[in-house]
Amino acid sequence: MTRILHILDHSLPIHSGYTFRTRAILKAQQAAGMEVRGITGPLYHDGETGTAEHDGLTFHRVPGPVSGPPGIREWRAISTLRQGVERVIADWQPDILHAHSPALCGMAGLRAARAAGLPFVYEIRAFWEDAAVGNLTGREGSVKYRLTRAIENRVVAGADAVFTICEGLRRDLVARGHDADKIALSPNGVDLNLFGEPPPRDETLARELDLGEGPVIGFIGSFYDYEGLDDLIAAMPILRERHPGARLLLVGGGPMEDRLRAQAAASPAHEAILFTGRVPHSEVERYYSLTDVLAYPRKKSRLTDLVTPLKPLEAMAQRRIVAASDVGGHRELIADGRTGVLFAPDDPAACAHALADLIDRRESWDTMRDAGRAHVAARHNWARNVENYRAVYQRLVGDPPENGARRAA
Known part of the structure; x- marks a missing residue:
């Protein structure tokens, strides 16, 4: 049974489009016979420590907060999240790391995956530098905008496979020079x-x-x-x-x-x-x-x-x-x-x-x-869309060992 560790910005019990998509993915993968857990970074979930259970799903919490001036704070968040991911790898032994945007989660996951020798999948739900512009919290072309894009380009280039939620994001990545063959679609969906x-x-x-x-x-x-x-x-x-x-x-x-x-x-x-x-x-x-x-x-x-x-x-x-x-x-x-x-x-x-x-x-x-x-x-039915993940996972890991014969920590 394939074990997937999802690396997330935030999760339930927070209610947002991000958390509802996450819930749908993890529930659909569970129903398809996969073992799943999530881990969230140090910028959210104040008050929850260790592991938390929400709606039958397990989430590991990386303790926060992190501080520092812009730029330094983000690199500290990446480092803290990576350490948390590595602790879960040692304890739970996942077969695949699957990080979800923003790029901070992606970079933490990429580094942890390379250190552990695990396949790494990165999923982009939006370009967060553009979301910041849309939210009026960022400016197109600013230092932070360009830094966020540069980090994401590094994560995409280093990932074994990439998912985007729509063709618009995929086309943009290909236009930047990324390999179209490793970018698959996992469109937004609902649990009917x-x-x-x-x-x-x-x-x-x-x-x-x-x-x-x-x-x-x-x-x-x-x-x-x-x-x-x-x-x-x-x-x-x-x-x-x-x-x-x-x-x-x-x-x-x-x-x-x-x-x-x-x-x-x-x-x-x-x-x-x-x-x-x-x-x-x-x-x-x-x-x-x-x-x-x-x-x-x-x-x-x-x-x-x-x-x-x-x-x-x-x-x-x-x-x-x-x-x-x-x-x-x-x-x-x-x-x-x-x-x-x-x-x-x-x-x-x-x-x-x-x-x-x-x-x-x-x-x-x-x-x-x-x-x-x-x-x-x-x-856009998750019961069908989950097969998009399964095909990529199987290509990356083949048939993983059963629980009793997992790789050594």
Whole structure:
């Protein structure tokens, strides 16, 4: 039985797109007969030490914090994480190290793998220097931006195999000169076992929120600048010219929340824009039940052109209608007019007209829902996608020994 140690930035119990993808991967690999554990670096999980169990998964915690000026702090984090990985290697004897971006995890994993003589797999979910630009915490071309890219290039070059979550990231790596033959895809996916028939509209919650008859346009997620929620708010007065009862339901929070709330308060459609704040993960399904259309108006940038998001897939898995901006990451997921609709990015009027046209075509929604669910089942189902990993693992290690005859520490 192959043992895989996943090297991670953070994990459950933190709730994020990163941790939900991690959970899905590890659960799917368990179901496929692999032994899996995770290890997280010293920048998160304050208060958890040693090992922790969450949702039937084991995570080793590297103690922190690490300190120092920018640059020094990151190298100390790499060194600390590498030491933690080496301790788990000695104790658990994995067959493969599988590190997930950011590059700090990759570099720690690469060094530990080379020291131990283990195969090393690196998986890129996003280029974190571009994510920092999108989050307004970094600047393209800065020293930190270039350093992050340089570290990642070294990790990719040294890895035995590389995965990316989408074609956009893969094409970018190949354009940098990396070997296309060792870069495979592991697209974003969902565990379809978690999504049955969508629940009926939660009328009690609808009355509490005073949503009226709708239609309700929803966004459920984190409020980052690149998500384009300012464009969605700006689209509401235009949308309400054709659909006066339309409401916008914004569920979540994040760095842009205060600015978005101020924009909404100043909008001619302010009475139709509702913020709920963050809600418990166990309650999210109730809010999904209130939405007629899930909107994802991401701004056009390197990040959004190269990276596919998870939320539209989860929405399609729940048979929800999806409208999204026409950026590269969305085009990999959504067939315009068939599994959802696409509209010009950075254009509130285009967003409003696309939403209004979609609402006018309610008779086509069942067909669109069926097509979206079928697309997810065929292309983004973890029960199938896990085979992408298995093929690479087998190439790297062949048939590993059973537990009782593992390599010496």
